[in-house]
Amino acid sequence: MSRRPESSGLLEGMEISPMSELGRTLTIPRKPVAMEPIIEIYPVSSNSDDDSSRQNKPPEYRGAGDFPQSMNGNPWLPGFWRQFPLKGISSLLGCVACIIASVVILVVSDGQPTSSWSLSPTVYLAFLISGTNMLARYTFNEGVKIAWWYRALRGSSVRDLRDHWSHADGFWSALFSGRRFNLVALGSIAVTVMVIDQPLIQRSSSVISIKTTSPTNVTINIAREIPWGFTGVQNGRSDAVQVMTQPMIAAFNDHNSQNAIVQSGTSCSDNCTGYVEAGGLAARCNTTSGPIEYSWLGNQVGAFSYSPFNVNFSVIAAAAPSYPNGTFGTPAQLVMKVGYTNNSVNTNCAGVRTETTCYLASSTIRYPINITGDVIQIGDTVNQGTVQSFQPAPPMANVGTDIENDQAPWTLGGLFIAANNLFASNATYNIGITISDTMDLPDTLSNQFLDFPPLDLSNANSSYMLVSPHACISNWTDPTMYILSQLNEIAFRVSLYASSFPYRDTGAPSDPQVVTMQQVRTINVFRSDYRFLIASTVITMVSVVLITPMFLGWWELGRRVTLNPIEIAKAFDAPSLNGPGSNAPLSQLGKSMGGRGLKYGEVEGFVAGSETKRQLKLTNSVEVSAPRAGEVYI
Template sequence: MYQPPVGGEMSPEITPSPSYYSDVHPPPTFEQKPVVTRKPVPTKSQYEQVNPVPDGWQGFPEDKGFQWLPGLWTHIPIPGILAIIGALICVAGTIAVLVRSDGMPVTHWTLSPTVYIALMTTGTNMLTRFAFHEGNKISWWYRATRGGTLRDLHTRWESGDGFWGALGAGRNFNLVSLASLAATFIVIDQPLIQRASTIVPATSVGFVNVTASIAPEIPYGYTGYQYGRVVYEQVMTQPMITAFNDFNTQAPITTGFTGCKDQCTGYVNAGGLAAQCTTLTGPVAYLQSPKMDGVDISNNSYIAQSPFSVNFTLVPEEVYKNDTYYSGNSSSILMVVSYTTNASLGNCGGTLVTRTCKLKSATLRYPITLQQLGQNTTVRLGNITAGATIESFQPPGNKTISIDGGSDFDRWTLGGLYLAANSLFQANATYQWIGALGVQMNLLDTLSNQFLVTPTGNNTLYGLGIPASCSSNWTDPTNHIIESLNQIAFRVALNAAQFPFRNTTSPPAPQILMMYETRTINVFQSVYRYLAASTVLTVVCVALVLPTFAGWWELGRSVSLNPLETAKAFDAPLLNGPGSNAPLHELVRTMGMRNVRYGEVEGSANGLPRRELKLADPQELVRPTSGTVYQ
């Protein structure tokens, strides 16, 4: 018995009789489908009028073809290989930038190393991705020539199309999938390499030239003014008062030096006091018992005597000239320091040390440290006693100008410093017998207390250390006094930078100092562990892309995944004709003028209408309609 086709369709060659149908075999039903009105297919002449082609093109001649030429050098993938080389060059460039910039000051780079690193890392990633796409083409066609299933070709294409396709390859995971993941994950090198260069503070050392505006000597008659005929009736001049007050308040020195950008150490010649000292040492007994031989009373016992004292005298110098001594035009300060050591309570005595120092105006080589703070350079003096040296002594002044005791109402070179010394450092500690209460000690000035050897005690009310009469010792204040007076003299020399030098009418020339500069600067620091991690990641990713180029030597032409080339390989009707081995540019040149559109095409199968969607001549299709089922 005849069996109708599945779905109730009837063969056009057989018409069953009415008796054939029954309850078991009901007659088929047919759905009335809408009729699609189409444009008539134009004739060849009409098509050529609508779609003109170049006059010189006649299509592929039937006998024309392209040779299949496999070989190592025939179709070498130059763009892909250059991309691989370029990516490795960018990696090397990144390493070079980080190594070169390590430890270099930030100011030496117009653009930060991170900018160059970012550019080269981006270039590495782009070139690696480009190389993967080039290798993916070769891998797809190489797989096609080796044979396989359409699923194999699809998996390779999908893996090359994006990250998710490669990740979802599953059992079909292949080298292309691995290379696709590598070309995607290579972007991790960006955050790694950006952390490979940081900015940190560092110390830079070297020599710099510093300009110093400072007087090499205290100018003649610059610090003191004498009223009348008495030498010691003097007052300080205005620049001396300024220097004296600044010293007392320890105001920072912020003028006179330029050229130091951070911290500089060195020496400068400036006015000061050179000390010539002599020392005498001997035993001393300050007070005797009020009764001598049980009868005599020593009146001297009630006179105060000093175990510690400092005194100053301003002395006009005598100049020997033409067999005659002249007073004036030069002066010095005489300082006498006395202090007691090895004190003994038994005889209220000890060892008395007396130092006599002559302080003369001179040029000293001061040790200094400059510190740049904002727009100001702060000057800090070093240890003058240990580090300063005497460069020269100041010669006497010109006799045509009366200074330093040459006449009444005179001006003194060291008069102001003498007044400062008396004000700050004159001292006189005393022991005095006061009868039944014994010996009384008086410490009425600063230095007597400052250089007293501190007595020992404990932290209780009646155990506190208290200086004892007759048994107290002092230390030598000479260096402290000379150091302090020279600090004042240094400030005076700064104030005198524009004052006429010696007997001239011009100020002294600025000094050019060679100083040792220590700068705190910002430098680039390369963190090599991040560089190593980024480099390893990049090289591994590039290495995983390389296998996709395997087999190019077995392909007979340059290949791509262009739709025209793959459609031609699948023998698409739209591309029917010769040129099966034509390279892409030939396909585009010869068939590129053909119009094409994706849409609905009506056909037939087994004599029944059939709707399909395909790429075809625009004249042969219509736009797809919503809800239509296409076969």
């Protein structure tokens, strides 16, 4: 066994004599720094028992770096699966999974009500996109380790290795790398630019309001017909002299005031459209039309007042009883007569006159309605409503109903009074009575349906230029459909008041109606904008793809590598890290050298001619003093 001569500390027995400001030489004793002896051990073969026992005896180690390779070495184990970067590839796949999850959330949430999601899709997207970016950054960091060591393994320069590290450490270094551009710079730019996917993916989901239609059952408490004798009472010998009952007056006043038709407890949460059966008036009408000359009629008598527009009503009592079936033969009816003139010409005061006679019978009508909350609106009853059945005449037990008799109750009597008050009309032409023919419009309806030219005040600069209707040249439109619609609206209101009144002769009210209606709801739903989704997905996927090449060559590495300064210093053969094998992983370096004291600072040495050399090093803390301001270090 040979032994290397032990050496003392470098400063032992030496003095440094710097010059003072006054030119005097100062002798400063320096404390020797002891160097740890280095022992080399070589096995020697021997046939003697003593030599054999010495050969098998564990050697004694004195220096920190005095470790045999057989005890400190780590095998170099390259291979595809052996060095497979599981963490890096897993985080890479995690990025792809987050991207797929973001796409799924946007596709699934598109058109879904906001109430069906406890958290909005944007919250999930925020988590996923943050996870994507964090995983991408982790993937990049793992790839940088492999790229740096693979570059060193294949042969490189200090500048090239520095560029690999600096491009990974900062975006600006990668962006302005110029001719030193490499895969690490590409990955650094990609993982930095990738953050713009956050505002894009956030904008890909928004909330809008839409209308949805679905069937729903709605409960409406309304009578299917107007009860016998419910609306009017004859007040005298003539059936034309009647008064309204209390519920009829309430319905009449509601109509005149245009009060909302309110029905609570319908179970319609938003807007429902459908049909409901209620009492109403079924009309059977006859119409005749022909030319007329009002001036000729006036000439026959010398002076004449004739109505070019008129509406009047009358009532017909129930017919005599039909004893075989115990009921009246014919139910009571209302009669409405309408006459109006159009296509008028001034010559001979001529025009076309149309006359319509309608018989209105109490019936069950299927009304088109719209319910918004608790408010009912009646649709176009004339064109969309249908007659379900006609109400029969009262039985013999109610022989006093709907007959011409003082104090007799009438089923349609109140509607007759309402019609006369609201719609009776009589416009007149006065021909030959005064110097010129005149016209009277004494009521609402004759003015309402006057077919007048559109209002134009552009050329009217005085009241004498305002247009007004004149006799013989005025025209009207047909009020029949309007009157029938208004009367049925009143009948609908009466049916609501009659919901708790006995149905016919059963002694009990009819059950509430449960009808199926189409419910139109305004709901908030999520809307996915796939333009932003596509843009975000493309940016993220491209960034992930650009990071991937940094993993190339992992199969040529023989251990798990990091960019930890300790591991890199070990690779550069730093004296402070003498000890474990050169292929030791970072975990082993930490265990074997974790207790060593290190310090960065000034270390002095000597060159030829006893010149002092000062350097800054990270080395044994015993040999280091603090750096001095202004000192030049080499």
